[in-house]
Amino acid sequence: MAVWLRSGVAVTATCVLTSCTGWQSSLNAQAAQSAEIKRILLIFFAISTVIWIGVMLVLLFGLIRRKAIREQPLELHEAFERHAGSVILIAGIATTITVLALSVVSYGAQRTVFANDPGAVTVKVTGHQWWWEVQYQADSPHLSFATANEIRVPVGQPMTIELESADVIHSFWVPSLTGKMDLVTGQQNTVQFTATNPGIYRGQCAEFCGVQHAHMAFTVTALAPDDYRRWRDHQNQSAPSPSDPLSIRGEQLFRGRGCGLCHTVRGTLAGGQLGPDLTHVASRETIAAGTLPRNTGNLAAWIADPQHIKPGNLMPKMSLPSDELIAIVHYLEQLQ
Numbered sequence: 085m086a087v088w089l090r091s092g093v094a095v096t097a098t099c100v101l102t103s104c105t106g107w108q109s110s111l112n113a114q115a116a117q118s119a120e121i122k123r124i125l126l127i128f129f130a131i132s133t134v135i136w137i138g139v140m141l142v143l144l145f146g147l148i149r150r151k152a153i154r155e156q157p158l159e160l161h162e163a164f165e166r167h168a169g170s171v172i173l174i175a176g177i178a179t180t181i182t183v184l185a186l187s188v189v190s191y192g193a194q195r196t197v198f199a200n201d202p203g204a205v206t207v208k209v210t211g212h213q214w215w216w217e218v219q220y221q222a223d224s225p226h227l228s229f230a231t232a233n234e235i236r237v238p239v240g241q242p243m244t245i246e247l248e249s250a251d252v253i254h255s256f257w258v259p260s261l262t263g264k265m266d267l268v269t270g271q272q273n274t275v276q277f278t279a280t281n282p283g284i285y286r287g288q289c290a291e292f293c294g295v296q297h298a299h300m301a302f303t304v305t306a307l308a309p310d311d312y313r314r315w316r317d318h319q320n321q322s323a324p325s326p327s328d329p330l331s332i333r334g335e336q337l338f339r340g341r342g343c344g345l346c347h348t349v350r351g352t353l354a355g356g357q358l359g360p361d362l363t364h365v366a367s368r369e370t371i372a373a374g375t376l377p378r379n380t381g382n383l384a385a386w387i388a389d390p391q392h393i394k395p396g397n398l399m400p401k402m403s404l405p406s407d408e409l410i411a412i413v414h415y416l417e418q419l420q
């Protein structure tokens with residue numbers, strides 16, 4: 085196959101296939117905010133397409149009707165100049181009107197996208213190289229808890245996400261729910277969205293933040309209000325105490341090997357803040373910011389050598405003997 089044909093097929097296939105992945109797509113709008121963004125995206129796309137086709141037709145017309153080169157190219161034809169002048173004037177006015185109209189559409193959308201609904205539930209998301217700290221804050225402290233890389237929200241409830249960074253600039257982006265917003269150290273930005281349908285929506289850091297930027301994903305799961313409340317009450321509890329000998333040893337090793345200096349397990353002495361809260365790590369779908377599905381094998385592989393899976397990430401390789409690794413993984417798997 086000729087090279088151009090092959091690359092043509094590859095590009096077309098990419099365009100067609102990427103539109104299949106609906107859980108991270110502005111075209112699969114699942115909130116009032118993303119629906120508004122999708123609306124203006126389509127308006128801009130339609131108008132730009134019409135203008136592009138118009139320009140191409142005029143260009144084609146000019147090429148077909150090209151006159152022979154004049155003998156005196158510098159000589160002015162008054163009638164022609166006047167005609168050309170008015171065409172340019174009309175095109176200029178039309179361009180100004182189009183740009184103004186699109187600006188109005190764009191500003192109009194901000195009322196929905198940046199709406200500040202008072203009844204919103206607040207979640208604080210802090211960007212870290214290269215994972216997302218998620219803190220649910222409530223008026224009563226017994227309803228405040230932390231998790232990582234997975235946000236759950238009740239359907240139909242306006243959510244306010246307060247964004248801050250612990251290090252460099254990151255960007256919070258869940259295309260199916262809302263637009264991008266930066267996370268900046270010492271400055272609090274917010275986004276708001278109201279999920280309209282239950283489902284899992286994928287988000288991704290959208291601002292280059294270092295070597296593992298591409299492995300800084302997260303999910304927003306929209307749940308029916310009852311399911312959400314059940315999840316929240318469960319997350320709110322401290323970790324269950326280890327019951328069998330292997331997980332008791334795992335818990336001791338978790339602290340003895342220094343894991344607790346970076347990780348919190350609520351209800352135990354482990355209270356580190358540098359890494360994700362692991363109180364309910366076994367209830368998460370993925371580990372390492374969406375990099376691996378959470379299962380026994382991946383947990384063991386991660387703890388054995390996190391630098392192999394996510395080179396440069398801030399959890400060091402600790403070279404544990406395999407019996408200790410097994411005990412720690414067994415303990416973590418009890419943290420439902």
Ligand code: HEC
Nearest residue numbers: 213214215342343346358359360371372373387397398399
């Ligand atoms: C120097 C701090 C540090 C130490 C010590 C440390 N970790 Fe981590 N850990 C991290 C950081 C940072 C991450 C997040 C990495 C990422 O996703 O980029 C992490 C991620 C994890 C995760 C994945 C959690 C998730 O939800 O994604 C697990 C499980 C974990 N660590 C277990 C352990 C265990 C077990 C030990 C002890 C053997 C340990 N860690 C020691 C900093 C540390």
Ligand SMILES: [Cu+2]
Nearest residue numbers: 289291293297
């Ligand atoms: Cu990033």
